[in-house]
Amino acid sequence: MSSLTKVILQRLGLGVLTLFAVSLIIAFAVELLPGDITQAMLGQSATPETVAAFRAEIGLDRPAHIRYLQWLKGMLTGDMGRSLASKREITEFIGTRLSNTLFLGGVAAAIAVPLALFLGLLAALYRNSIYDRIVNLTTLTSISFPEFFVAYILILFLSVKSGIFPGISNVSTDLAFGDKLFRTLLPALTLTLVVLAHMLRMTRAAIINLLSSPYIEMAHLKGTRPFRVITHHALPNAWGPIVNVIALNLAYLVVGVVVVEVVFVYPGLGQLLVDSVSKRDLPVVQACAMIFAAVYILLNLLSDIVSIVSNPRLLHPR
Amino acid sequence: MGKLILGAPLSAKIGLVIILGYVFTAVFAPWIAPYSETAIVGSSYELWTEQFIFGTDNIGRDMLSRLIFGARNTIGIAFATVIIAFLIGGVTGMLAAILGGWYDMAISRLVDILMAVPSLIFALLLLTIFGTSVLSLILIIAVLDSTRVFRISRSAAMNVVVMEFVEAARLRGEGMWWVIRKEVLPNIMAPLLAEFGLRFCFVFLFIAALSFLGLGIQPPTADWGSMVRENAPLINYNDITPLLPAAAIAGLTVAVNFVVDWMLHLSSGLRSD
Numbered sequence: 001m002s003s004l005t006k007v008i009l010q011r012l013g014l015g016v017l018t019l020f021a022v023s024l025i026i027a028f029a030v031e032l033l034p035g036d037i038t039q040a041m042l043g044q045s046a047t048p049e050t051v052a053a054f055r056a057e058i059g060l061d062r063p064a065h066i067r068y069l070q071w072l073k074g075m076l077t078g079d080m081g082r083s084l085a086s087k088r089e090i091t092e093f094i095g096t097r098l099s100n101t102l103f104l105g106g107v108a109a110a111i112a113v114p115l116a117l118f119l120g121l122l123a124a125l126y127r128n129s130i131y132d133r134i135v136n137l138t139t140l141t142s143i144s145f146p147e148f149f150v151a152y153i154l155i156l157f158l159s160v161k162s163g164i165f166p167g168i169s170n171v172s173t174d175l176a177f178g179d180k181l182f183r184t185l186l187p188a189l190t191l192t193l194v195v196l197a198h199m200l201r202m203t204r205a206a207i208i209n210l211l212s213s214p215y216i217e218m219a220h221l222k223g224t225r226p227f228r229v230i231t232h233h234a235l236p237n238a239w240g241p242i243v244n245v246i247a248l249n250l251a252y253l254v255v256g257v258v259v260v261e262v263v264f265v266y267p268g269l270g271q272l273l274v275d276s277v278s279k280r281d282l283p284v285v286q287a288c289a290m291i292f293a294a295v296y297i298l299l300n301l302l303s304d305i306v307s308i309v310s311n312p313r314l315l316h317p318r
Numbered sequence: 319m320g321k322l323i324l325g326a327p328l329s330a331k332i333g334l335v336i337i338l339g340y341v342f343t344a345v346f347a348p349w350i351a352p353y354s355e356t357a358i359v360g361s362s363y364e365l366w367t368e369q370f371i372f373g374t375d376n377i378g379r380d381m382l383s384r385l386i387f388g389a390r391n392t393i394g395i396a397f398a399t400v401i402i403a404f405l406i407g408g409v410t411g412m413l414a415a416i417l418g419g420w421y422d423m424a425i426s427r428l429v430d431i432l433m434a435v436p437s438l439i440f441a442l443l444l445l446t447i448f449g450t451s452v453l454s455l456i457l458i459i460a461v462l463d464s465t466r467v468f469r470i471s472r473s474a475a476m477n478v479v480v481m482e483f484v485e486a487a488r489l490r491g492e493g494m495w496w497v498i499r500k501e502v503l504p505n506i507m508a509p510l511l512a513e514f515g516l517r518f519c520f521v522f523l524f525i526a527a528l529s530f531l532g533l534g535i536q537p538p539t540a541d542w543g544s545m546v547r548e549n550a551p552l553i554n555y556n557d558i559t560p561l562l563p564a565a566a567i568a569g570l571t572v573a574v575n576f577v578v579d580w581m582l583h584l585s586s587g588l589r590s591d
Contacts, residue, residue: 018430018431018434018435021431022431022434022435025431025432026443026447029443029444029447029448030447140572140575140576140579141572143575144519144523144568144571144572144574144575145568145571145572146523146526146527146530146543146564146567146568146571147527148527148530148546148564149546149561149564149565149567149568152546152550152553152560152561152564153561155553155554156553156556156558156561160553160554160555160556161556167553167554251436254436254439255436255438255439258438258439258442258531259527259530259531262530262531263550273439273442274442274531274532274533276446277442277445277446277531277533278450278532278533280446280449281446282446282447285442285443285446286443289435289439289440289442289443292435292436292439293434293435293436293439296434296435296436296439297434297435300434
């Protein structure tokens with residue numbers, strides 16, 4: 001297993017390096033800004049004194065490389081700095097936001113993953129049937145829908161017309177688990193619909209790819225029952241591609257969560273990010289973006305590693 | 319060309335007709351729309367009447383007129399963005415394929431980094447730094463999206479630059495620009511065109527999402543994404559008006575996807591024989 005650990009460590013290192021490069025690009029972009037972020041934030045009418053005071057407050061009077069190193073040191077030691085808008089320590093409030101978002105993503109994944117795998121498997125097994133064609137057309141259509149369109153349609157039917165779910169998901173920490181789950185269900189359902197189409201199409205493609213390989217045909221030819229072919233011959237080799245599909249789509253979920261949280265006024269990281277962008281609260285945006293980027297890179301890494309583990313040939317690239 | 323379109327599958331034909339409808343609306347918006355996009359013509363949230371077919375919006379502007387002008391603004395901005403993305407990505411991609419060496423290495427690594435982070439997250443970061451104006455919106459998304467175009471045009475051009483006719487052109491002493499324009503570009507046009515449709519869908523949805531979040535196209539410009547946001551409260555009163563601009567967005571992306579599906583099929587078929 002030593003070569004496997006080596007590969008995993010290599011990938012992890014690459015991921016950390018990517019995050020580092022991203023932070024460098026951001027720092028560089030701040031420097032590129034014509035004029036200065038203080039002027040942009042305070043407006044044209046700000047007096048030179050206020051601008052100078054504000055610059056000193058957020059540390060803009062120091063040279064760029066020192067500022068960057070300090071930020072980097074803070075990030076590594078768990079100190080994300082202060083919000084420009086509320087003046088509060090970012091680490092104070094980002095934790096609950098993050099756990100809310102992870103909860104929402106978790107619920108969505110718990111619904112979407114089994115459903116997509118099941119429907120994708122069916123579409124692959126009965127390919128070119130009417131069921132398969134309907135699935136193909138509906139998924140192609142739903143991929144083209146903006147997330148907020150799906151969200152408002154669900155609100156209209158499941159909240160306004162029938163009154164089953166609340167239209168706003170204002171969860172808080174003192175809520176009981178069941179209550180929290182209930183309020184999270186509608187945004188989670190939206191996210192499910194958003195990723196379901198992608199996941200289903202990819203599962204279908206992965207399984208069809210597998211079923212066309214010679215050893216499956218051999219199993220059929222020697223008279224094995226279809227169900228046994230799936231469970232004993234196809235599935236052991238399918239886990240790799242399937243986990244790959246799941247990891248890739250969970251990464252996709254990271255993006256969808258931003259819009260969905262805003263629609264449902266769900267107090268998660270995505271909403272915080274959008275709010276901070278409109279207030280131009282750079283430290284908060286930086287912190288949120290780094291977390292989102294880290295999760296995204298980590299999930300992609302996971303799918304990479306799983307595909308390597310499930311296919312030993314990739315362990316020894318020629 | 320006419321024969322090609324007549325032989326297209328039904329879904330692609332429907333898609334083409336829908337796209338033409340959108341383009342027509344966008345071009346002739348001032349003549350079709352009953353009111354101006356910014357004029358306040360009634361009280362806020364008026365119901366659907368003969369005077370205001372889809373009612374009025376949150377500050378009393380005619381919904382139908384804003385939907386029609388929205389076609390022009392939303393599609394126009396997305397189209398401009400994709401064009402710029404293709405200019406940047408296409409040229410750098412082809413150059414990377416032709417020059418190779420350290421230039422290829424440097425740009426490819428930069429693209430890898432930009433693609434390692436979701437573009438929505440990157441765009442939000444850059445919008446914080448540069449502010450939310452239409453110009454910065456177009457440039458930021460164009461640059462982020464050009465990474466995808468770079469990948470495609472580089473890998474497609476890679477297969478072309480090793481051909482004898484390109485070598486012959488270089489030995490003749492033709493300049494770099496000539497090689498790109500006359501030798502490489504015509505041979506990678508088919509995959510680039512299909513990619514153009516896909517990228518347009520992506521950028522269009524992306525800008526709509528940003529506008530919906532209040533960070534894209536700014537008021538009072540009529541734009542479908544922000545119109546959904548402005549009129550969203552109506553949904554709680556069982557009124558489907560806010561769904562109209564969202565449906566307009568979905569309609570165009572579905573239509574473009576149908577056409578792209580057919581084009582991908584076509585270009586893969588042409589390449590295999």
